[in-house]
Amino acid sequence: MNKILRAFKQLLLPLFFISLFILFSCVKEESPVNPYSGQKGDVMGTVTTTNNTALHGSKVSIGELVTYTDDKGRFFLRNAPAGERVLVNFTSDNYASTQKVVTVLPDRTTVVDASMLLVGTTQTIGSSGGAVLFSGAKVEFPANSFIDSKGNSFNGAALVKATFFDPANSAFYGCFPGEFKGVRTDNSETQIESYGFIQVEIMNGSEKLNLAAGKTATITLPISTKQSATAPATIPLWYYDETAGKWREQGTASKVGNNYVGSVSHFSNWNCDQPTQTSYLHGRVVDQSGNPIFFASVFSEGIDYTGSSRVNTDEEGYFKLAVKSASNAKVWASIHIFSSATQNIATPPTGETSEIGDFVITIDSTNICIIIGRVIDNGDLPVSNMNVRQLDSTGKSLAYVLTGQDGNFLFYGKLNTKYKFEINYFAYDSSGKISIERTTPSSPETLDLGDIKIDIGGAIVKGRVVDSLSVPLPNINVYSTEGGSNQGREYRTDSLGKFSLWVRPNKSFKIYLSGKNQQSKSIDAESGDLGSTKDLGDIILP
Structure with a gap:
């Protein structure tokens, strides 16, 4: 038994789950030094639709590191930059994008899953403005309100993609960008409880547009039936900062009937969030012999509120779990196939920490x-x-x-x-x-x-990525729908814009290329015989 218990402690478990939201109240926003700078870890997970169907071909990226999900919705990103707040981006054709914030530890694997919701509607809006209706939500644009990516006035027809995210949807947490905390106007951080959010993209072809200076759009979000009784008369509005991976407070919305109505001056994701107070639960996870368990996952789930959190234990088995204060939550711990009993915990007042003792996970070595x-x-x-x-x-x-x-x-x-x-x-x-x-x-x-x-025999397909002036483009991500990277082959162009892909022989497939500033392109390609090398020549991006 001791041999197996020791193995559990020493095994590098890939099923690390970081917090769905890390709840700090009245803490000033900081830019901490990354303690893992220059080190690498791995990130893997699964992308599904809101009805829990695997989403094939979704793009998953961390910075310039890119991969695509397989037919089971699974992805694997090797050599991701280690850090306490690593931003993982998820995009897929016809689906609203999302972003998750994870901790990536050096030489370890972090697991993060995401759900993606079909875009609610697409509609053309001209220079005269107009309204876009979607899933009970609405966005109203004034006339001559758009600018292009360079800040110039845009007077043509823009395509608006708009999606409403309902907290009553069981996949809401999987779709939710970032964490359930936000940065207030005084720069303090707070726990937030969402009353729904929208995602609005304004496009001219592949170029993103936005609202011009001095222009505002009116947004209307329906209030979920399950939250109507607790919905306040006014609620702060928050936009999602994709660069920092944080929600930032900006403006308010007023309750009008069963809707929240407010004005915004730019577009990304806009969220109706009520700040809530935070308290903490401190405890330890041990096995049946009282030995601490390292990196056990500890979970909370609200009983009388909508919210959840997850943390991992330290090397001595201790954890500090953030929860909504003066409420009731279910708490339990697990590691691999074993779980503790679930406890119903009355959370302490704001800012206080309750000692909740040991959670015992029985690792049944006889079974x-x-x-x-x-x-x-x-x-x-x-x-x-x-x-x-x-x-x-x-x-x-x-x-x-x-x-x-x-x-x-x-x-x-x-x-x-x-x-x-x-x-x-x-x-x-x-x-x-x-x-x-x-x-x-x-x-x-x-x-x-x-x-x-x-049998890892295959063929090689190579080429060079250049811009419209035939200048080689280095550090462009290149990914094929054939092949694998287990042999250490890099899927990124070198300093001369060149790449080499290992693929299966005699196959037709697609090659995806992506770089900075959302440059992307896909091409059709064919591989040669086993052991052969095929040169695709220059590929112009975009």
């Missing part, structure tokens, strides 16, 4: 076993950094790990239980997937899956 294996290539050499997934008998994902330098991986499982293990070394479809099903033994012994061989 679990260690599962190991190794991934090798067709030359019998170990393959490192390969994504391996553990699923239950229904196909539900339980855990992801990356193979080590020796190709090895490790999972835990309950005894006498069937699991599936998947290795998918191509990006977009299942043709590169290896699936293994095994039933764990009936006694707590190690299940060895042995060597799993993958």
